[in-house]
Amino acid sequence: MKLIASILLLVVVLSVTTSAHAIRIKDLASFEGVRDNQLMGYGLVVGLSGSGDSDQAKIQIQSVVNMLERMGITTSMNDIKVKNVAAVMVTATLPPFAKQGNRLDVLVSSLGDAKSIAGGTLLMAPLRGADNQVYAVAQGSILTNSFAFGGQGATAQKNHPTAGRVPNGALVERELPNTLTGKSVLSLNLNVADFTTASRIVAAVNDKFKSAVAVSNDPGSVALTIPAGYANRAVEFVAALERLEVTPDMLARVVLNERTGTVVMGDNVRMSTVAVTHGSLSLVIKETPLVSQPAPLSKTGETKVVPRTDLKVVEDSRRLLVLQEGVSIGDVVRALNMLGVTPRDLISILQAAKAAGALQAELTII
Numbered sequence: 442m443k444l445i446a447s448i449l450l451l452v453v454v455l456s457v458t459t460s461a462h463a464i465r466i467k468d469l470a471s472f473e474g475v476r477d478n479q480l481m482g483y484g485l486v487v488g489l490s491g492s493g494d495s496d497q498a499k500i501q502i503q504s505v506v507n508m509l510e511r512m513g514i515t516t517s518m519n520d521i522k523v524k525n526v527a528a529v530m531v532t533a534t535l536p537p538f539a540k541q542g543n544r545l546d547v548l549v550s551s552l553g554d555a556k557s558i559a560g561g562t563l564l565m566a567p568l569r570g571a572d573n574q575v576y577a578v579a580q581g582s583i584l585t586n587s588f589a590f591g592g593q594g595a596t597a598q599k600n601h602p603t604a605g606r607v608p609n610g611a612l613v614e615r616e617l618p619n620t621l622t623g624k625s626v627l628s629l630n631l632n633v634a635d636f637t638t639a640s641r642i643v644a645a646v647n648d649k650f651k652s653a654v655a656v657s658n659d660p661g662s663v664a665l666t667i668p669a670g671y672a673n674r675a676v677e678f679v680a681a682l683e684r685l686e687v688t689p690d691m692l693a694r695v696v697l698n699e700r701t702g703t704v705v706m707g708d709n710v711r712m713s714t715v716a717v718t719h720g721s722l723s724l725v726i727k728e729t730p731l732v733s734q735p736a737p738l739s740k741t742g743e744t745k746v747v748p749r750t751d752l753k754v755v756e757d758s759r760r761l762l763v764l765q766e767g768v769s770i771g772d773v774v775r776a777l778n779m780l781g782v783t784p785r786d787l788i789s790i791l792q793a794a795k796a797a798g799a800l801q802a803e804l805t806i807i
Contacts, residue, residue: 462688463686463687463688464686464687464688464689465683465684465685465686465687466629466642466645466646466682466683466684466685466686466687467683467684469631469632469638469642469687469689470629470630470631470632470642470663471629471630471632472620472621472627472628472629472630472679473620473627473628473629473630473662474537474620475537475538475620475621476537477534477535477536477537478534478535478537478570478571478576478617479532479533479534479535479570479571480532480533480534480535480568480569480570480576480577480611481530481531481532481533481568481569482530482531482532482566482567482568482569482579483504483528483529483530483531483552483566484528484529484530484531484549484563484564484565484566484579485501485504485505485508485526485527485528485529485563485564485566486526486527486528486529486549486555486558486561486562486563486564486583487525487526487561487562487564488525488560488561488562489524489525489526489527489555489557489558489560489561490525490560491524491525492524492527492555492556492557492558492559492602493523493524493525493526493527493555493558493561494524494526494527494528494551494553494554494555495524495553495554496522497554498528498553498554499518500528500552500553501523501526501527501528501553502518502521502522502523503518504528505521505523505526506518506521508564527551527552527553527555527558527561528551528552528553528555529549529550529551529552529558529563530549530550530552531547531548531549531563531566531568531579532547532548532550532568533545533546533547533548533568533577533579533611535570535576535577535613535617537617537620538617538619539613539616539617540613540616541613541614541615541616542612542613543612543613544609544610544611544612544613545577545579545609545610545611545612545613546606546607546608546609546610546611547563547568547579547606547607547610547611548604548605548606549563549583549604549605549606549607550603550604551603551604555603556602556603557585557587557602557603558583558585558602558603558604558605559583559585559587559602559605560583561582561583562580562581562582562583563579563580563581563582563583563607563610564580565578565579565580566578566579566580568611574615575614575615576613576614576615576617577611577612577613577614577615578611578612578614579607579610579611579612580607580610580611581607581608581609581610582607583605583606583607584605584606584607584608585600585601585602585604585605585606586600586605587599587600587601587602587605621675621676621679622675624667624675625666625667626664626665626666626667627664627665627667627675627679628662628663628664628665629642629655629662629663629664629665629682630661630662631660631661631662631663633689633691634659634660634661635660635689635690635691635692636660637690638660638687638689638690639657639659639660639661639662639663640657641687641688641689641690642655642657642663642685642687643655643656643657643663645685645686645687646663646665646682646685649681649682649685650668652668653666654666654667654668665682691707691709692707692803693707693709693710693711693801693802693803694706694707694710694802694803694804694805695707695710695791695795695800695802695803695804695805696805696806696807697788697791697792697804697805697806697807698806698807699785699788699806702783702784702785702788703784704784704787704788704791706802707802709802710800710801710802711801711802712794712799712800712801713798713799713800713801714799715794715797715799729749729751730746730747730748730749731746731747731748731749732744732745732746732747733745733746733747791804792804
């Protein structure tokens with residue numbers, strides 16, 4: 442019984458370990474045409490407490506004049522001097538399959554020289570897409586989670602007072618066309634193009650639906666033919682497809698950031714047989730000037746500054762370490778830790794190993 446229990450426990454552990462790296466297709470790829478769309482518009486923020494655009498920024502004055510004329514009030518730019526108004530750019534993201542009446546969060550950013558837009562109200566601003574069509578209209582109170590106060594001698598500021606958000610501040614007015622309607626073939630685009638990952642997705646999909654549903658002609662996409670059993674049920678087909686789990690493959694890569702000393706290495710990074718040693722030379726030069734004075738009541742001497750230099754050279758002694766061929770990333774880290782290297786030392790060692798042809802991975806420096 443103990444032997445059977447041990448075998449069952451081993452099977453469970455192996456199954457968990459095997460599926461630990463499996464990822465849903467939903468997180469690895471997206472369908473062609475199913476994506477977010479960026480919207481942008483221009484608007485006015487009113488109700489500011491003297492922190493709006495100055496008179497030197499004429500854009501908000503012209504906007505106020507145009508707005509009043511549309512309301513039937515005739516005026517000129519010379520008659521208007523406002524400090525409670527700020528010209529802003531309004532941006533939002535339109536998600537796929539958004540319907541009329543859905544609400545979106547919008548980001549409001551000052552366009553002129555306003556000191557703060559905190560506490561202001563965004564007036565109705567149309568948001569346009571890349572095709573210059575209005576897809577949403579934004580309006581509402583602005584939240585900045587910041588403040589800015591000050592006088593001539595001192596100022597106090599928290600966060601960024603010239604940019605804020607209007608939660609649920611935009612109403613969708615125009616819907617995007619449904620990219621799934623009437624289609625018999627769908628295109629699944631991988632987030633990261635890879636031959637192995639694409640072939641694994643094809644195998645998983647065909648095994649799920651027991652037919653040649655998927656085919657891949659390039660490493661960045663998979664063509665899917667909707668089965669006859671899912672005719673006119675594209676949503677159900679996509680839902681069943683997204684739940685499938687696939688173990689993605691990745692390129693052996695080492696990412697280095699020399700500014701912060703950050704080193705990130707993938708699990709499949711390997712090293713060829715190479716000998717590594719790393720030492721540092723420390724040179725310390727200290728200047729201690731001394732003042733030389735003549736003896737008391739001396740008529741011939743004069744006071745002088747005499748330079749005094751202390752020079753100290755320290756060279757660390759490090760061992761020569763041999764890394765065997767095919768060692769894993771864990772072995773590499775443990776071996777280099779035996780040398781007592783720091784993250785910045787590790788960057789130099791990996792760069793030298795790549796130059797020597799011993800690092801079997803792509804080296805990326807950011």
